[in-house]
Amino acid sequence: MTPSSGPDERVLLARAYLSAVVEPPAPALLRFVEEHGPVAAADLVAEGEVPRAVAGEVEARRTRVSGAMLLEQAQRCGTRLLGPEHGEWPAERMAALARATNMGLERLVAPVALWCRGAATEVLTERSVAVVGTRAATGYGENLAAELGYGLGVAGVGVISGAAYGIDGAAHRGALAGGGATVAVLACGPDRDYPAGHARLLGEVAERGLVLSEYAPGTPPRKHRFLVRNRLIAALAEGTVVVEAGLRSGAANTAATTDSLGHPVMAVPGPVSSANSAGCHELIRSSGGILVTGANEVLEVVLGAGEAPEAQHGAPQRSTDRLDGPAGRVCDSLHFDRPRHVEQLVPETGLPERTVLSCLAELEMSGFVSLGEEGWTRCKQ
Amino acid sequence: MTPSSGPDERVLLARAYLSAVVEPPAPALLRFVEEHGPVAAADLVAEGEVPRAVAGEVEARRTRVSGAMLLEQAQRCGTRLLGPEHGEWPAERMAALARATNMGLERLVAPVALWCRGAATEVLTERSVAVVGTRAATGYGENLAAELGYGLGVAGVGVISGAAYGIDGAAHRGALAGGGATVAVLACGPDRDYPAGHARLLGEVAERGLVLSEYAPGTPPRKHRFLVRNRLIAALAEGTVVVEAGLRSGAANTAATTDSLGHPVMAVPGPVSSANSAGCHELIRSSGGILVTGANEVLEVVLGAGEAPEAQHGAPQRSTDRLDGPAGRVCDSLHFDRPRHVEQLVPETGLPERTVLSCLAELEMSGFVSLGEEGWTRCKQ
Structure with a gap:
């Protein structure tokens, strides 16, 4: 029952008794156990030799609970008792409860x-x-x-x-x-x-x-x-x-x-x-x-952001999404079917003719637009 | 067309011309208009007497736009032009755009x-x-x-x-x-x-x-x-x-x-x-x-929280939700059908007998529990 790294039987018996003698949360008992250690605390509780605050928490059950019976019952159902004396006790996480208790949140007291x-x-x-x-x-x-x-x-x-x-x-x-x-x-x-x-x-x-x-x-x-x-x-x-x-x-x-x-x-x-x-x-x-x-x-x-697998953010880019500024405006003003001339594109886009021409050249190189016999058209991507 | 509180026809004509001569956003033109006023600015733009930055924004359309034609077209479709000279101009909200522009966000320039x-x-x-x-x-x-x-x-x-x-x-x-x-x-x-x-x-x-x-x-x-x-x-x-x-x-x-x-x-x-x-x-x-x-x-x-109609927060309380602390624990330990005695409730709740008794008295007065021949039961609410 007791793992080699664990506490001795007396501590287990004491913790079993203490865990059942109160209805959690039991801040007064926990302070008492910390002060006297589990074995002495359990003896004092069983004898009724406790301060008034602890008495209020344990009085109802102190003569009715048996640590030995609980440990026996636990063993029958494949359950073991873990206390702060065990290496596996989640000490750091329980410390958060202790800090909260010290800050006045008594209902957040750690378990016995x-x-x-x-x-x-x-x-x-x-x-x-x-x-x-x-x-x-x-x-x-x-x-x-x-x-x-x-x-x-x-x-x-x-x-x-x-x-x-x-x-x-x-x-x-x-x-x-x-x-x-x-x-x-x-x-x-x-x-x-x-x-x-x-x-x-x-x-x-x-x-x-x-x-x-x-x-x-x-x-x-x-x-x-x-x-x-x-x-x-x-x-x-x-x-x-x-x-x-x-x-x-x-x-x-x-x-x-x-x-x-x-x-x-x-x-x-x-x-x-x-x-x-x-x-x-x-x-x-x-x-x-x-x-x-x-x-x-x-x-x-x-x-933390670094250690987590990268989330899929951002939608895939559409090809013409890359076009912004003047080139985007020129591209927007062209049609797939009806060809247009530079003379129409200048007032339409509000861009100077030289800008329209350089945008068209750039767009043509990227395959977004093409020049036919009747003017400029957009290309299907 | 011009409301009594509005600007004169020359200002309207100028703003109509200026609003169509550029493709928004047009930060250089807006600064130019603020500097010279709309009428002088429109004249200078039409004559091509503008700094290089403004020229880049207006060159493509400056000889192709007519303020008079636009106002006529607007009138035909029940549309009027609103500018900073009108009392209805949302000056304060447009000032947010001006502040953003001054902070370098030129694309957020206000409209002409x-x-x-x-x-x-x-x-x-x-x-x-x-x-x-x-x-x-x-x-x-x-x-x-x-x-x-x-x-x-x-x-x-x-x-x-x-x-x-x-x-x-x-x-x-x-x-x-x-x-x-x-x-x-x-x-x-x-x-x-x-x-x-x-x-x-x-x-x-x-x-x-x-x-x-x-x-x-x-x-x-x-x-x-x-x-x-x-x-x-x-x-x-x-x-x-x-x-x-x-x-x-x-x-x-x-x-x-x-x-x-x-x-x-x-x-x-x-x-x-x-x-x-x-x-x-x-x-x-x-x-x-x-x-x-x-x-x-x-x-x-x-x-702001004060002026908004109060939102419906919080679900309706259930009757026993009001019970917390010892009284809630005592109430939880009672059944609707099977009566229980105080001697059972003391170890069950972990509360001292005097606390159990005072809770039962309180709960009975509130109609949550009742004492019958065979003990205490909960009452249906």
């Missing part, structure tokens, strides 16, 4: 531990982007989320999402299809397949990525847990893309947290008539969200 | 005169917005352009566009339907119904707004004239909205000019799969374009 189903914990410290959005997605939104997930997966960038129906599920599936790693962060214990219809998807995510949660095995999903969970999605990713979201939505909450953590918020536009795009448009309009239309643009934001 | 079909010249100095976009618009784009035009018309804000098929035409029509004024700025003489399919629309615009052009009556449309014309659309409006545009498009050109003149550029988003929205997305992504989804948001940008 993470329960992980799946072995690919390295994905937690590799490059990654959160792709989130509404459960009630349109086909447009689901296709885009899948394409984004795929493009990020192909580029070797992890996709972090919440495993919900709609956008989240499509993003995870796209990432898997692109051969990338993906992380599902749950609002319930990592052993609960929630939503039930995504049981198989969660199995695949655990196999090739990671299903994780700060909620101990057995914890049921609850409405408020989704909002609390969102801070982990925002913190674990280097930036968040909102694909489709209404004006009031969990995705907008994840975006706001992403912004509070100093990471870039991106949003995909859609038809202005779609309520599912209204939240995205509002993020771009009022909250500094960056408009993105595909995976390349997301990579540009997260990796 | 404007040929106007329609009597509503006051629209040139009233509040107005340019609504532009691709000819090959989708139904989505045309509907949006019409709605924008309508909303601006209802708000008493003029709609300026280029009378082309697609977005332009829909914007003009929307403005007329909203009872607003609208201005069609042409890339040919104001007497030419271009495009031909918009002859009736142009008639309506002239009746209730203004069809105008810097090109003298009889001038045919030419490709380069559309780009030259775009600077007038950008200058006459207080801001430009691009509804649908490809990556390379006339609308993108108008937007760039709008930006050069220091006016706000707005763009409407659309499906990322639509090539017709790619130009809009690029404006928002890379050029500081403001994302707008409807007329209210356009008015907010142009009139």
Whole structure:
């Protein structure tokens, strides 16, 4: 159970107990653990020897939780506990939560531990982007989320999402299809397949990525847990893309947290008539969200312009687009069928005769115009 | 022909001649006219007594143009000439072009005169917005352009566009339907119904707004004239909205000019799969374009947040959305059918018993929960 690089059993037992004894977010407990270390903190909590602020967070459960039972339960469902003592702990990303807490955003406190189903914990410290959005997605939104997930997966960038129906599920599936790693962060214990219809998807995510949660095995999903969970999605990713979201939505909450953590918020536009795009448009309009239309643009934001594969910008040039200034004006004044003379072109273009003549010579050399017996005509390109 | 407030016949004749003797933009001629006044400038041009730079602009046509004939032709088609000597001249908006010219953007030089079909010249100095976009618009784009035009018309804000098929035409029509004024700025003489399919629309615009052009009556449309014309659309409006545009498009050109003149550029988003929205997305992504989804948001940008009618932001609140913090957690842990006891709620919510009890009391008073013989349940709202 304990990997060679990990902490000893006493620390694991303490972290398991501490992670379940509170309902996150629990800023007072986290400060207490930092002060005393997990083992001493767990003992003090179990004995009720804690300051008033911590007592408020732990009183309800302190005699009802057993670290040993939770670790046993976790082992049965292929889940392991990850804490700051593990080498795989995403220390840098969790530090963003600590900074936010220190700035007064107590609800953004770091978790005491993470329960992980799946072995690919390295994905937690590799490059990654959160792709989130509404459960009630349109086909447009689901296709885009899948394409984004795929493009990020192909580029070797992890996709972090919440495993919900709609956008989240499509993003995870796209990432898997692109051969990338993906992380599902749950609002319930990592052993609960929630939503039930995504049981198989969660199995695949655990196999090739990671299903994780700060909620101990057995914890049921609850409405408020989704909002609390969102801070982990925002913190674990280097930036968040909102694909489709209404004006009031969990995705907008994840975006706001992403912004509070100093990471870039991106949003995909859609038809202005779609309520599912209204939240995205509002993020771009009022909250500094960056408009993105595909995976390349997301990579540009997260990796920086230099490292992202070059996006296809600019339409192909049409041949006569290269003509500007006087030559363009002369060319515009000629027809494909009816030949014209220089004497007509001078007043028509408003150019001096010598300019018209030199333009015609230039255009003829480039094959744009030709001189026939009855005058000048344009050539088909 | 000459309104009482306008300049005398000699000035009109001179401006008519000067407006047709060059192919705009003509920075050297404009400087020459500013220096000598229109009457003396026209005489000197006709006699060929001009500096070399001016000669290059006027040589081709100086003996071929007659101001008197143009004014006669204009009168026949219900068109009058407007110059800086008229009270209706949009002096302030033309000053933006002069400033741009002084900063080295010579192609943005002001016109020598404007040929106007329609009597509503006051629209040139009233509040107005340019609504532009691709000819090959989708139904989505045309509907949006019409709605924008309508909303601006209802708000008493003029709609300026280029009378082309697609977005332009829909914007003009929307403005007329909203009872607003609208201005069609042409890339040919104001007497030419271009495009031909918009002859009736142009008639309506002239009746209730203004069809105008810097090109003298009889001038045919030419490709380069559309780009030259775009600077007038950008200058006459207080801001430009691009509804649908490809990556390379006339609308993108108008937007760039709008930006050069220091006016706000707005763009409407659309499906990322639509090539017709790619130009809009690029404006928002890379050029500081403001994302707008409807007329209210356009008015907010142009009139300022205070003066615009309040936009409908935020979705309606659901009753339990008001519950956050401990009360929300307690409410989340209750069911509609299966009653629960306080002893279950304490570990479930992680809240101390006294907090659970006070939350239940609060929730019961608000009608969210009720206590039955077997425990607490949620109430249907």
